[in-house]
Amino acid sequence: xxxxxxxxxxxxxxxxxxxxxxxxxxxxxxxxxxxxxxxxxxxxxxxxxxxxxxxxxxxxxxxxxxxxxxxxxxxxxxxxxxxxxxxxxxxxxxxxxxxxxxxxxxxxxxxxxxxxxxxxxxxxxxxxxxxxxxxxxxxxxxxxxxxxxxxxxxxxxxxxxxxxxxxxxxxxxxxxxxxxxxxxxxxxxxxxxxxxxxxxxxxxxxxxxxxxxxxxxxxxxxxxxxxxxxxxxxxxxxxxxxxxxxxxxxxxxxx
Amino acid sequence: xxxxxxxxxxxxxxxxxxxxxxxxxxxxxxxxxxxxxxxxxxxxxxxxxxxxxxxxxxxxxxxxxxxxxxxxxxxxxxxxxxxxxxxxxxxxxxxxxxxxxxxxxxxxxxxxxxxxxxxxxxxxxxxxxxxxxxxxxxxxxxxxxxxxxxxxxxxxxxxxxxxxxxxxxxxxx
Numbered sequence: 503x504x505x506x507x508x509x510x511x512x513x514x515x516x517x518x519x520x521x522x523x524x525x526x527x528x529x530x531x532x533x534x535x536x537x538x539x540x541x542x543x544x545x546x547x548x549x550x551x552x553x554x555x556x557x558x559x560x561x562x563x564x565x566x567x568x569x570x571x572x573x574x575x576x577x578x579x580x581x582x583x584x585x586x587x588x589x590x591x592x593x594x595x596x597x598x599x600x601x602x603x604x605x606x607x608x609x610x611x612x613x614x615x616x617x618x619x620x621x622x623x624x625x626x627x628x629x630x631x632x633x634x635x636x637x638x639x640x641x642x643x644x645x646x647x648x649x650x651x652x653x654x655x656x657x658x659x660x661x662x663x664x665x666x667x668x669x670x671x672x673x674x675x676x677x678x679x680x681x682x683x684x685x686x687x688x689x690x691x692x693x694x695x696x697x698x699x700x701x702x703x704x705x706x707x708x709x710x711x712x713x714x715x716x717x718x719x720x721x722x723x724x725x726x727x728x729x730x731x732x733x734x735x736x737x738x739x740x741x742x743x744x745x746x747x748x749x750x751x752x753x754x755x756x757x
Numbered sequence: 758x759x760x761x762x763x764x765x766x767x768x769x770x771x772x773x774x775x776x777x778x779x780x781x782x783x784x785x786x787x788x789x790x791x792x793x794x795x796x797x798x799x800x801x802x803x804x805x806x807x808x809x810x811x812x813x814x815x816x817x818x819x820x821x822x823x824x825x826x827x828x829x830x831x832x833x834x835x836x837x838x839x840x841x842x843x844x845x846x847x848x849x850x851x852x853x854x855x856x857x858x859x860x861x862x863x864x865x866x867x868x869x870x871x872x873x874x875x876x877x878x879x880x881x882x883x884x885x886x887x888x889x890x891x892x893x894x895x896x897x898x899x900x901x902x903x904x905x906x907x908x909x910x911x912x913x914x915x916x917x918x919x920x921x922x923x924x925x926x927x928x929x930x
Contacts, residue, residue, distance in 0.1 A: 516768045527773045534778030541786035545794050552797030557805060567802055595790040599783060621775030626783065
């Protein structure tokens, strides 16, 4: 009977039809709309908080300030030190953009994290990549930056021929991929899990004999929804922290 | 049909439209966010920290001032107490001196009065004795002349009278 469950093909739950601008390069679909909305929500929430500017923060302002405090103290100060404080606005924007894009996974009737698409996470990772290399070259100069990132200090010269390619691979090739795929993979997996349990719950509800078993996938769906909210925060935090670590490393020239 | 697998066939490959719109979203977000939206939030937070720092400093200052004022008041109170004690001691000493002086003066006055009274008493007695001597002499001579029917020379009996009066006076004393 379970074979009768109609699990949608993966393409069907990820590829959305065009909403505007036809089907060319600028095709705007649900994912594009979600990223635009995430940007808009971030701007509006911060604009409200900034406009309130109360001495004793309440509501939106309080929430925003908790977020900024968290990014300032738990991400920037921890991984970049005090000289990284100039990056707080950039990292705050990045964090909230990813967080809100993630949270659309559990928003009723939308239920699609924009970050479950590599088309969203790859450009973000690429921008972090360009930024940290740019910061490294700007603050240390090209030669010194390459040396500091490729040649670990205090390592015997004999091992360097082995280490330099490895460092090149890990710093300049693996990093952007890892950033993009970590976020994308986690959110895609969460999205598919939620779909799987939602489909199962729905299928059992329809099949009257198996209705008694329905609370199990439904409970799982509820638990997973909570878990995905946690994952949304966690992955936004991880992405932002890694961006901060990479930029901080490029600024300081330490390995 | 909501689902349309018309873009990328492989779900892992990026769709061009999604890349473009996410880049547009992020870039526009970052420009507006960093330039216009974030600074007021940061300013509110920095202003608050600054205000809290100033308030703490002001409170610290006020506390120090209060403490020094309290110390000053305590010192003044102590000084006033010492002054009061000193004044009291002084008053007591003055009063004692005055009393002793008054007592001495009173004693002197009393002694003078007594002495004057004694003097006056003595004068009176002498006057009475002299008067008495004359009177007793005259009376005795007169009586004796009448009894004896002879004239008595006054000058011869005067010493007798004097001795008699002196005896009486000494007996009385």
